[in-house]
Amino acid sequence: MKGKTRxxxxxxxxxxEPDGGRGDGQLxxxxxxxxxxxxxxxxxxxxxxxxxxxxxxVIFGATGDLSHxxxxxxxxxxxxxxxxxxxxxxxxxxxxxxxSNAFRKLAIDTIAEHSRTQPADKEAIKDFAKDLEYxxxxxxxxxxxxxxxxxxxxxxxxxxxxxxVVFYCATPPPTYGMIANQLKSQGLNRGAGYRxxxxxxxxxxxLRSARELGQTLRSVxxxxxxxxxxxxxxxxxxxxxxxxxxxxxxxxxxxxxxxVDHVQITVAEPLGVENRGAYYDRAGALRDIVQNHAxxxxxxxxMEPPVAFESMAVRDEKVKVLRAVRPLSSEDVxxxxxxxxxxxxxxxxxxxxxxxxxxxxxxxxxxxxxAAIRLQVDNWRWAGVPFYLRAGKRLxxxxxxxxxxxxxxxxxxxxxxxxxxxxxxxxxxxIQPEEGISLxxxxxxxxxxxxxxxxxxxxxxxxxFLDDAPDAYERLLVDCMLGDPTLFTRSDEVETAWSLxxxxxxxxxxHEPPLQTYAAGSWGPLASDLxxxxxxxxxxxx
Amino acid sequence: xxSSVARLHSDRVRERRxxxxxxxxxxxxxxxxxxxxxxxxxxxxxxxxPHPRNSVMNLVVCVGSQARAEETQExxxxxxxxxxxxxxxxxxxxxxxxxxxxAEIVTEAHQLVRGETIQREQIYLxxxxxxxxxxxSFVEPLLVADVPTYLWWAGTPPLGERxxxxxxxxxxxxxxxxxxxxxxVTAFLEFAGLADRLGGRIGFADLHWSRQRPWRESxxxxxxPSERRGLLRGIERFDIDCAGEGQAAWVGGSLLTxxxxxxxxxxxLRAAAVxxxxxxxxxxxxxxxxxxxxxxxxxxxxxPRGTATRLRLEAESGGLRCLxxxxxxxxxxxxxxxxxxxxxxxxIRQRLALPPxxxxxxxxQALAVARRDRVFMRSLSAxxxxxxxLG
Numbered sequence: 001m002k003g004k005t006r007x008x009x010x011x012x013x014x015x016x017e018p019d020g021g022r023g024d025g026q027l028x029x030x031x032x033x034x035x036x037x038x039x040x041x042x043x044x045x046x047x048x049x050x051x052x053x054x055x056x057x058v059i060f061g062a063t064g065d066l067s068h069x070x071x072x073x074x075x076x077x078x079x080x081x082x083x084x085x086x087x088x089x090x091x092x093x094x095x096x097x098x099x100s101n102a103f104r105k106l107a108i109d110t111i112a113e114h115s116r117t118q119p120a121d122k123e124a125i126k127d128f129a130k131d132l133e134y135x136x137x138x139x140x141x142x143x144x145x146x147x148x149x150x151x152x153x154x155x156x157x158x159x160x161x162x163x164x165v166v167f168y169c170a171t172p173p174p175t176y177g178m179i180a181n182q183l184k185s186q187g188l189n190r191g192a193g194y195r196x197x198x199x200x201x202x203x204x205x206x207l208r209s210a211r212e213l214g215q216t217l218r219s220v221x222x223x224x225x226x227x228x229x230x231x232x233x234x235x236x237x238x239x240x241x242x243x244x245x246x247x248x249x250x251x252x253x254x255x256x257x258x259x260v261d262h263v264q265i266t267v268a269e270p271l272g273v274e275n276r277g278a279y280y281d282r283a284g285a286l287r288d289i290v291q292n293h294a295x296x297x298x299x300x301x302x303m304e305p306p307v308a309f310e311s312m313a314v315r316d317e318k319v320k321v322l323r324a325v326r327p328l329s330s331e332d333v334x335x336x337x338x339x340x341x342x343x344x345x346x347x348x349x350x351x352x353x354x355x356x357x358x359x360x361x362x363x364x365x366x367x368x369x370x371a372a373i374r375l376q377v378d379n380w381r382w383a384g385v386p387f388y389l390r391a392g393k394r395l396x397x398x399x400x401x402x403x404x405x406x407x408x409x410x411x412x413x414x415x416x417x418x419x420x421x422x423x424x425x426x427x428x429x430x431i432q433p434e435e436g437i438s439l440x441x442x443x444x445x446x447x448x449x450x451x452x453x454x455x456x457x458x459x460x461x462x463x464x465f466l467d468d469a470p471d472a473y474e475r476l477l478v479d480c481m482l483g484d485p486t487l488f489t490r491s492d493e494v495e496t497a498w499s500l501x502x503x504x505x506x507x508x509x510x511h512e513p514p515l516q517t518y519a520a521g522s523w524g525p526l527a528s529d530l531x532x533x534x535x536x537x538x539x540x541x542x
Numbered sequence: 543x544x545s546s547v548a549r550l551h552s553d554r555v556r557e558r559r560x561x562x563x564x565x566x567x568x569x570x571x572x573x574x575x576x577x578x579x580x581x582x583x584x585x586x587x588x589x590x591x592p593h594p595r596n597s598v599m600n601l602v603v604c605v606g607s608q609a610r611a612e613e614t615q616e617x618x619x620x621x622x623x624x625x626x627x628x629x630x631x632x633x634x635x636x637x638x639x640x641x642x643x644x645a646e647i648v649t650e651a652h653q654l655v656r657g658e659t660i661q662r663e664q665i666y667l668x669x670x671x672x673x674x675x676x677x678x679s680f681v682e683p684l685l686v687a688d689v690p691t692y693l694w695w696a697g698t699p700p701l702g703e704r705x706x707x708x709x710x711x712x713x714x715x716x717x718x719x720x721x722x723x724x725x726x727v728t729a730f731l732e733f734a735g736l737a738d739r740l741g742g743r744i745g746f747a748d749l750h751w752s753r754q755r756p757w758r759e760s761x762x763x764x765x766x767p768s769e770r771r772g773l774l775r776g777i778e779r780f781d782i783d784c785a786g787e788g789q790a791a792w793v794g795g796s797l798l799t800x801x802x803x804x805x806x807x808x809x810x811l812r813a814a815a816v817x818x819x820x821x822x823x824x825x826x827x828x829x830x831x832x833x834x835x836x837x838x839x840x841x842x843x844x845x846p847r848g849t850a851t852r853l854r855l856e857a858e859s860g861g862l863r864c865l866x867x868x869x870x871x872x873x874x875x876x877x878x879x880x881x882x883x884x885x886x887x888x889x890i891r892q893r894l895a896l897p898p899x900x901x902x903x904x905x906x907q908a909l910a911v912a913r914r915d916r917v918f919m920r921s922l923s924a925x926x927x928x929x930x931x932l933g
Contacts (some may be wrong), residue, residue, distance in 0.1 A: 038771045040762060040766060040771060040774065041774065041805040041806060042758070042761060042762040042765055042801075042805050042806075043762045043765075044917050045916070045917030046755075046758065046762055051763040051766040052766065053767035054767060081895075082759055082763070082894055082895065084888050084890040085766060086763070086764070086766070087762055087882075087890050087892075104698070121897070123895075124893075124895045127893040158888060159816055159890060160882070160887065160890060162767060162769060178571060191678065284830055378700070457783060488839075489789060528635065
């Protein structure tokens with residue numbers, strides 16, 4: 001290994017998406033840019049240590065809930081683990097009339113409360129807060145963005161950030177277009193370094209609005225600079241689905257319609273709508289969870305092996321799966337979907353109100369808090385295998401998992417009586433909590449007779465590895481700064497998902513099938529059980 | 543890196559224990575199986591079958607004293623709270639004593655939040671007499687099959703002795719802490735020599751390498767921006783100060799210097815001690831440039847010997863000059879400051895958190911890297927070359 005420096009052919013242009021170096025933005029250009037980008041050989045062996053170039057980050061909506069609960073704590077933990085580059089500076093931008101000192105104080109308090117690492121290191125928080133700034137910004141006022149541009153130019157010069165800026169829209173989706181256009185009007189969408197924008201789900205409320213949003217954002221930033229964040233994809237265990245499937249030789253041969261009977265995807269939570277009643281009553285479980293989280297899980301479990309774990313290859317394969325999902329006709333929606341709303345009941349030992357009694361929810365609301373759908377993936381691998389998706393609020397516990405249930409053996413070698421308690425093989429991929437994988441198989445009960453019973457073999461993700469998993473936002477924020485969009489959602493993925501959801505939504509708004517009810521704390525309505533019973537299946541109890 | 547050493551409430555831990563003096567290994571094995579069966583079936587309750595074992599490694603720890611045995615058992619216990627393993631702690635009580643084997647077995651089931659359990663099994667053996675030189679013969683039957691075996695030699699490993707050679711035969715990785723070697727320079731050179739000879743068969747790890755990780759990360763990070771990469775070829779000077787006194791302190795500095803030299807292909811031309819506290823070396827970069835390197839002992843004694851207390855790097859490339867300094871707080875060991883001066887512009891100063899790391903956390907870090915850490919091996923080799931040249 002000693003001796004020559006191995007040159008890499010990668011061009012410097014990596015950090016300059018729109019028109020690197022053209023210089024029509026206000027930020028200064030970096031001091032020098034060699035033609036060939038040599039490898040950072042000191043980074044070798046620091047495998048999980050991924051170091052991004054210095055950058056400025058602007059969080060629009062910096063005084064809001066997402067910023068407080070997730071973004072500031074995630075950035076603090078990156079700072080604490082020395083994963084933010086020297087020079088990194090965060091500019092909070094929101095409508096509140098604060099100064100930087102007040103914002104820092106706010107940040108210190110919120111990080112101490114919400115950081116995943118507790119107790120929070122007070123000195124490290126204070127030190128992180130030194131790199132925070134705040135500017136009051138009304139998204140409708142061009143002058144405010146002018147002031148932002150001026151401040152960013154000053155910071156870029158003082159902090160050697162090479163013109164790199166990440167804009168994070170932690171704001172309601174209707175503001176994304178306005179913010180993007182304001183950035184464009186001040187030339188902040190292009191410049192010497194990279195300019196990237198992160199937007200949070202939901203990406204539209206239907207196919208039409210998703211397309212409109214995509215067009216608006218693309219008129220300001222090129223697609224490769226758009227980072228649509230669905231924090232689910234940043235979870236280690238979601239990524240582990242791909243590792244499980246494609247880093248092992250033994251699972252892919254059985255991962256198809258020859259041996260898989262059906263797949264169940266469950267996204268359950270015990271919480272009600274909390275303080276999101278107004279939003280949730282417009283969205284419902286289908287748009288809030290199924291359109292993104294549940295379909296993401298379906299794509300990961302059903303996709304073909306990508307050529308490599310890189311952004312184009314992975315996202316291409318995910319889109320192929322969504323395109324292979326058979327769209328539901330209005331008749332299919334009536335027979336293959338279930339929508340339901342929770343009534344009062346008991347969850348986690350506490351009596352809770354019904355959905356229509358929640359704050360900011362219409363008393364005659366028809367919004368579903370539970371959705372179950374039967375989908376078919378029309379391709380060679382999955383022909384005839386039903387995929388059952390369910391998502392709901394006020395279910396007995398928080399659990400997200402994928403259950404791949406296999407067919408029964410073709411012949412009962414040990415006879416019907418010996419196999420009476422034997423259930424089909426199943427692989428359960430648990431996303432949360434206590435992430436892991438379990439395999440169910442039959443084993444002989446150690447008795448005088450021959451009795452076969454199902455046993456579970458569990459792999460617990462957290463116990464088998466020696467590193468703490470970072471929060472999803474920590475991973476995704478660094479990915480964005482590094483310019484790796486693999487775990488972000490591409491526009492065609494978003495639009496294809498909406499094209500599957502829109503017909504369901506349309507029928508549901510026409511009250512087809514009728515809205516069911518379920519007691520809070522139960523696993524959903526009877527109709528959901530019947531959805532599977534019609535195929536000779538039943539929901540697994542997670 | 544965040545700590546992954548968990549702490550569990552005592553009410554979530556179920557324990558079984560057995561102790562025996564003057565026992566045979568057969569008895570130890572028998573009681574181990576009995577305790578394992580007992581705790582597994584207790585955990586199984588009405589499910590009808592015990593939860594399968596989820597061991598991720600065997601950890602064999604060799605110590606020389608009762609006090610050290612107790613310390614290392616605590617380290618292993620903390621680590622095992624979240625990482626199921628079988629630990630075999632061996633106290634070598636000396637060849638000249640009467641041959642005896644004293645043993646203690648602790649098996650624990652840790653109940654996780656959702657109700658799943660993980661198990662820890664720890665076997666403490668006090669071995670005296672000639673058997674102390676035949677560690678493999680009584681460790682091997684105790685190992686869980688099909689998981690890697692790590693041998694942590696807590697103290698200075700007897701590098702030329704049969705006892706270590708015998709133990710190495712059954713392990714996949716040898717872990718030491720070079721900061722604690724009794725004869726630092728000699729032991730370090732012997733350790734590097736052993737790694738050079740056996741590196742193709744087993745892995746080698748050094749807790750001091752883990753201890754230096756924040757310094758390596760921070761220095762590496764400086765070169766992340768594309769416009770600074772060229773500076774890697776333009777390093778003009780590198781200085782490092784290390785905790786401790788005299789030449790012993792330079793061992794840790796050699797490891798960091800070896801890391802840079804190995805990564806960037808520098809060739810050592812000469813090295814010499816200038817005073818008891820200061821040594822100079824000259825390296826040659828692949829392009830022919832000469833790079834002076836200074837190693838100094840800082841005299842600081844609050845840190846493990848050889849821990850970096852200050853790094854200073856000067857570089858120039860394509861008209862871009864830089865000075866990168868990372869300096870530990872003069873009175874506190876829990877943070878350092880990195881100061882970057884680029885092209886004559888105002889300096890950027892960043893505070894680097896260096897939370898104290900106990901042995902369990904260092905061990906976790908050493909275990910978390912690949913079993914064959916090629917960067918460490920390369921750095922170790924280059925560090926040994928420098929130490930050798932310094933005499």
